[in-house]
Amino acid sequence: MAFTVRDFEDLTRLLDKHPEWLEALRQRLLTKELLQVPKTLRGLSTRMGKVEKSLESLSQTVQTLAQSVAALAEAQRRHYEEFAAHRQEFLAYRQETDRRFAELAEAQRRTEERVGRLEEAVAALAEAQRRHYEEFAAHRQEFLAYREETERRFAELAEAQRQTQLQIQELVQTVGEIRSDLGHMRSTLDRFAQVIGSAVEERMIPALRAWVESQGGTLLGPVVSMTLDGIGEVDGVAQVRWPDGREGWLLVTAKTKVWPRSIEEFVKEILTHPQARRALREKGVRDPVWPVVFGLTIDDRAPKAADTAKVGLLSSQEGIIVPPVPWSLEQGTFLSD
Incomplete structure (x- = not known):
């Protein structure tokens, strides 16, 4: 028996009276896969944006169709009530209704085609999801391997850091020992210098x-x-009287070996140094003074340096090598004979 519009209206009224039947009817009409489509679509990524827009458009179309069907059913009901009085009008209306049902059938066919394309799109999305999951699994495996390698390298770096800290501690201890040794060596050198200095001065x-x-x-x-109160020291100071009756002071610096720089330092740090000259005068040394550099041994360049600086050069073995000339502590320069 064919399913007519009246049957449809009866079914509609029954569903209105018994809303609980609607879910059962939906379970019968819709497949399990279609029922799961909304749930599946909610779990898809942002790539479903365009598909969701298409579904929204499709939903609007279906809603429009449902509204049209409801309107047609209502019109059909009114037409059947007026059928006895308006048969000719009803026949024309039925013709129009058949035409519109044909349009609805065509719309339904297009809807089914769209649903079919939607199923294909969902299948494609499912395939893409599967590929994405496979890629994710591969990346996860790669990440786990990288993390394992990184943890291993961090462990190696931590061990290297620990070894480095041990080496630094050993170096610190070694440096401390070296400093202690240097302190003893400096003390020994100071005592040795004192002994040597005393021997040279003797x-x-x-x-x-x-x-x-x-x-x-x-x-x-x-x-x-x-x-000279922290400024320096003169190794030998003595008052002298020469045969011509002149009196003055001898200023002597003693070196184990006399280099040209020994003479330059004597001139710079004692003879021309303002504070050193003032300290000597405060200790009673008066002009003129005769500066002399004494040495156990003499560098071959020292005589020329002494002659240029107008400073005497005295050797323990050879005696006077360069005679000194008088200097003035007041003026900080040598005096002409």
Whole structure:
């Protein structure tokens, strides 16, 4: 038996009276896969944007069709009530209704085609989801391998850091030991320098006396060292009188070996240094003074340097090599004879 419009209206009224039948009818009409489509679509990524727009358009179309069907059913009901009085009008209306049902059938066919395309799109999305999951699984495996390698390398770096810290601690300890050794060495060198300095000064005094006496001069007091309050030190200071009656002071610096720089330092740090000259005057040294550099050994360039600087050069073995000329502590320069 064919399903007529009246049957459809009856079915509609029954569904209106029994809404709970609607879900059962939907379960009968719709397949399990279609029922699962909304749930599946909600889990898709943002790539479903265009598909969701298409579904929205499709939903609007279906809603429009449903509204049209409802309108047609209502019109059909009114037409059947007026059928007895308006048969000719009903026949024309039925013709129009058949035409519109044909349009609805065509619309339904197009809807089914769209649903078919939608199913194809869902299948394509499912395939894309499957590929994405496979890619994700591959990337996850790669990430796990990378993380394992990274953790291994961090462990190696941590061990290397620990070894480095141990080495630094050993180096710190070694540096401390070296500093301690250097302190002992410096102390030893200081004591050695004192011993050497005393030995050089002991050789300086007889050499200085012998030279003064060879010139007919006389030392008027002992040869003493003089510290200039942190500015420097003069190894030998003695008052002298020469045969011509002139009196003055001898200023002597003693070196194990005399280099040209030894002479330059004597001039710069004592003879021309304002504070050193003032300290000497405060200790009673008066002009003129005769500066002399004494050495156990002499560098071959030292005589020329002494002659240029107008400073005497005295050797423990050879005596006077370069005679000194008088200097003025007031002026900080040598005086002409």
